[in-house]
Amino acid sequence: MKELVTPYDVEGNVEYDSLVKNFGVDLIDNKLIERIEKLAGEPNYMIRRGIFFAHRDMNWLLDQYEKGNGFYVYTGIAPSGTMTIAHLIPFVMAQWLQEKFDAEVYIQIPDEEKFLTKKNINDLEITHGLAYEDALSIAALGFDKKKTHIFLDTEYAGTMYKNAVRVAKHVTFSMIKDAFGFTNETNIGAIFYTSLQAVGTFIKSVRDKKNVPCLIPLGIDQDVHFRIARDVVGKLGYYKPAIMHSKFLPGLKGEPKMSSSDPSKTIYLNDDPETVKRKINSAITGQQSTIELQKKYGGDPEKCSVCQYYKYLFEPDDKKLEAIFDGERSGKVLAGEHKADLTNRVNKFIENHKRERDRIRPHLEEFMLKD
Amino acid sequence: MKELVTPYDVEGNVEYDSLVKNFGVDLIDNKLIERIEKLAGEPNYMIRRGIFFAHRDMNWLLDQYEKGNGFYVYTGIAPSGTMTIAHLIPFVMAQWLQEKFDAEVYIQIPDEEKFLTKKNINDLEITHGLAYEDALSIAALGFDKKKTHIFLDTEYAGTMYKNAVRVAKHVTFSMIKDAFGFTNETNIGAIFYTSLQAVGTFIKSVRDKKNVPCLIPLGIDQDVHFRIARDVVGKLGYYKPAIMHSKFLPGLKGEPKMSSSDPSKTIYLNDDPETVKRKINSAITGQQSTIELQKKYGGDPEKCSVCQYYKYLFEPDDKKLEAIFDGERSGKVLAGEHKADLTNRVNKFIENHKRERDRIRPHLEEFMLKD
Numbered sequence: 001m002k003e004l005v006t007p008y009d010v011e012g013n014v015e016y017d018s019l020v021k022n023f024g025v026d027l028i029d030n031k032l033i034e035r036i037e038k039l040a041g042e043p044n045y046m047i048r049r050g051i052f053f054a055h056r057d058m059n060w061l062l063d064q065y066e067k068g069n070g071f072y073v074y075t076g077i078a079p080s081g082t083m084t085i086a087h088l089i090p091f092v093m094a095q096w097l098q099e100k101f102d103a104e105v106y107i108q109i110p111d112e113e114k115f116l117t118k119k120n121i122n123d124l125e126i127t128h129g130l131a132y133e134d135a136l137s138i139a140a141l142g143f144d145k146k147k148t149h150i151f152l153d154t155e156y157a158g159t160m161y162k163n164a165v166r167v168a169k170h171v172t173f174s175m176i177k178d179a180f181g182f183t184n185e186t187n188i189g190a191i192f193y194t195s196l197q198a199v200g201t202f203i204k205s206v207r208d209k210k211n212v213p214c215l216i217p218l219g220i221d222q223d224v225h226f227r228i229a230r231d232v233v234g235k236l237g238y239y240k241p242a243i244m245h246s247k248f249l250p251g252l253k254g255e256p257k258m259s260s261s262d263p264s265k266t267i268y269l270n271d272d273p274e275t276v277k278r279k280i281n282s283a284i285t286g287q288q289s290t291i292e293l294q295k296k297y298g299g300d301p302e303k304c305s306v307c308q309y310y311k312y313l314f315e316p317d318d319k320k321l322e323a324i325f326d327g328e329r330s331g332k333v334l335a336g337e338h339k340a341d342l343t344n345r346v347n348k349f350i351e352n353h354k355r356e357r358d359r360i361r362p363h364l365e366e367f368m369l370k371d
Numbered sequence: 372m373k374e375l376v377t378p379y380d381v382e383g384n385v386e387y388d389s390l391v392k393n394f395g396v397d398l399i400d401n402k403l404i405e406r407i408e409k410l411a412g413e414p415n416y417m418i419r420r421g422i423f424f425a426h427r428d429m430n431w432l433l434d435q436y437e438k439g440n441g442f443y444v445y446t447g448i449a450p451s452g453t454m455t456i457a458h459l460i461p462f463v464m465a466q467w468l469q470e471k472f473d474a475e476v477y478i479q480i481p482d483e484e485k486f487l488t489k490k491n492i493n494d495l496e497i498t499h500g501l502a503y504e505d506a507l508s509i510a511a512l513g514f515d516k517k518k519t520h521i522f523l524d525t526e527y528a529g530t531m532y533k534n535a536v537r538v539a540k541h542v543t544f545s546m547i548k549d550a551f552g553f554t555n556e557t558n559i560g561a562i563f564y565t566s567l568q569a570v571g572t573f574i575k576s577v578r579d580k581k582n583v584p585c586l587i588p589l590g591i592d593q594d595v596h597f598r599i600a601r602d603v604v605g606k607l608g609y610y611k612p613a614i615m616h617s618k619f620l621p622g623l624k625g626e627p628k629m630s631s632s633d634p635s636k637t638i639y640l641n642d643d644p645e646t647v648k649r650k651i652n653s654a655i656t657g658q659q660s661t662i663e664l665q666k667k668y669g670g671d672p673e674k675c676s677v678c679q680y681y682k683y684l685f686e687p688d689d690k691k692l693e694a695i696f697d698g699e700r701s702g703k704v705l706a707g708e709h710k711a712d713l714t715n716r717v718n719k720f721i722e723n724h725k726r727e728r729d730r731i732r733p734h735l736e737e738f739m740l741k742d
Contacts, residue, residue, distance in 0.1 A: 112536045122540075124533060157532040158742055162495060162525040165483045168560025169493075173544065176559065184548065189539025192563035371529055371742060 006181045006224060014256040016053060016247060023223050025054040025245060035062055040100035045316045046093055054220065054245040061242035064213045071213040073097045074200040076108035079130035080118065082268045083137050085313060086249035093217040095142050105143060107150045108200045109134055116189040137269055139367045140356035151369040153196055158371035163206060164195035170232045171195065179224045198229035202238040214241035219248060249312045252305050254284040273347045280343045285335040286328060298331035306338045314345045377552045377595060385627040387424060387618060394594050396425040396616060406433055411471035416687045417464055425616040432613035435584045442584035444468045445571040447479035450501035451489065453639045454508050456684060457620035464588040466513050476514060478521045479571045480505055487560040508640055510738045511727035522740040524567050529742035534577060535566035541603045542566065550595045569600035573609035585612040590619060620683050621676050625655040644718045651714045656706040657699060669702035677709045685716045
């Protein structure tokens with residue numbers, strides 16, 4: 001299958017090396033990892049493990065930081081249903097960046113985007129409600145409410161539309177058509193939408209009335225929005241944003257990207273413990289076809305979705321992760337044990353997250369940015 | 372020259388009959404004129420003279436009115452500089468409709484439109500300032516501030532963007548490309564923009580949370596926005612707006628449409644008396660090439676831009692207009708006399724209008740609708 005990676009489609013076998021080449025981004029190498037660790041004062045497991053594996057202009061951003069010009073972090077999510085654990089990756093990174101670099105975080109929840117791009121979402125009231133659920137799930141990840149601004153496009157339109165128009169003047173249909181997989185049959189709201197996503201890259205500069213560097217942690221499928229935005233914001237007099245790109249959390253059945261539209265392959269933040277157990281039990285692992293073969297030859301943690309879940313989100317300690325991988329490789333630990341352990345961790349995470357959501361709920365408005 | 376009539380270009384010889392056919396609108400016939408006069412309680416010179424010459428669904432609108440379902444009036448202007456007297460036509464009609472049909476009036480001033488569609492307008496702050504000048508010029512035409520709502524797209528974006536998105540979902544690039552003369556090199560803000568213009572056709576229904584009939588008086592070049600809007604708003608559950616189309620006030624040099632981008636052919640609302648005099652003196656008339664020939668054969672008021680100015684804006688009394696036309700036809704009145712008289716009338720109008728602007732200025736905010 002031909003590889004296709006746009007914000008609206010991730011199909012086929014995702015070859016990250018070719019994405020790096022095609023998108024024109026740089027790999028995060030050891031030197032950059034060391035520099036980030038040194039400035040942050042501690043390593044970040046997602047960067048060390050190559051989950052965030054590529055970037056644009058990170059060295060420029062860190063130069064700015066070293067000169068005393070702080071940066072802010074911008075990321076977001078388009079609401080379409082309950083968030084999955086895969087959706088957490090850029091937000092976990094954003095929260096870490098906030099903590100270690102004292103960065104303000106702007107989180108855009110474009111509640112119109114899926115309405116415009118999905119045939120089955122026909123009511124903006126629905127995405128509006130989902131947006132607030134997402135805002136709560138994100139706020140519950142430990143963000144500092146004094147330094148975190150969450151906004152919905154429809155509720156911050158006074159600021160967003162005006163600035164989106166400034167972007168749009170410089171973006172023709174030709175420039176975006178192929179990059180987004182659009183045709184003449186695409187609706188004009190979806191065509192315009194990338195202008196709003198671009199505004200996040202200079203929103204703090206608009207609010208502060210001075211140029212502030214911006215760092216965007218995101219899944220690499222979103223890169224196209226910012227390839228276009230980076231060209232334009234320079235023309236508007238703003239810094240081009242730096243970007244850190246993450247890989248996709250694999251699906252439970254071994255798909256290259258965990259899809260939020262296939263419930264069986266995905267864990268949602270509101271799945272109950274039995275559902276989580278059932279889903280993880282049905283996951284593809286890297287183990288041999290029988291217990292006897294596994295004990296004899298061992299398995300491959302890189303092909304094991306259970307091991308990948310540990311790597312991406314559920315075992316931040318590198319040594320402990322290595323022990324888990326070793327158990328799989330050596331054949332000493334069978335799939336059932338890993339699955340049971342991962343199920344416990346995921347369920348504990350979801351339970352804690354729900355508790356945090358309940359705790360934050362009465363304070364959510366303090367995070368929200370409105371006109 | 373091929374005839375081209377879109378909101379962005381009016382070129383060549385405008386044949387109103389062929390526009391009526393191509394756009395699929397109906398002519399305003401004597402029966403409809405009588406019906407409007409009867410319900411209004413008085414004739415309207417612009418309708419009687421065929422300045423407003425075509426319509427969509429006016430009989431439906433008047434049926435609604437007779438049933439006791441009031442309608443509201445929606446029109447607008449995209450700011451690009453000082454308004455010309457040609458720009459006044461739909462607003463003069465809107466004010467009359469307000470008075471005679473007790474209609475609320477919504478006036479959209481899309482301060483982003485010319486920024487998006489004109490290469491030489493590169494600052495939204497400029498169009499924002501122009502928008503307020505336009506708002507003042509419109510308010511000064513006698514609108515009732517209790518029943519008139521003027522809004523800028525960027526200042527009412529919380530309402531406009533959300534509802535524009537609802538429209539945009541139903542409008543593909545294919546559907547608008549040819550109608551607006553767009554290409555793949557058109558910017559994505561200009562492509563999206565018609566969605567915002569469509570919102571005016573149901574803005575009162577959104578605010579009142581019930582379906583309210585809408586009537587739009589406009590220059591026929593704007594019809595395309597509403598051909599598209601009418602298809603969409605039906606899908607959103609709103610009434611299709613009724614429309615009354617006006618012809619273009621001819622340019623002073625006999626052009627089919629007075630262009631606001633050529634100062635010598637156009638009278639601006641802030642032209643000083645000497646400028647008005649100079650412009651009108653250089654106008655093309657329908658008179659013969661010499662005074663002797665004119666006295667002998669007379670001229671043609673339909674080809675005389677001076678006579679047309681009387682007809683469109685500066686002589687509402689039909690009998691007096693006929694006397695002016697007769698003077699031209701018979702050769703009894705020479706061009707110089709008509710020009711001197713028209714100059715007086717235009718200068719008096721501008722003087723009064725300026726005074727009205729000054730009077731309204733401190734109260735302008737009472738007309739403005741914001742989020």
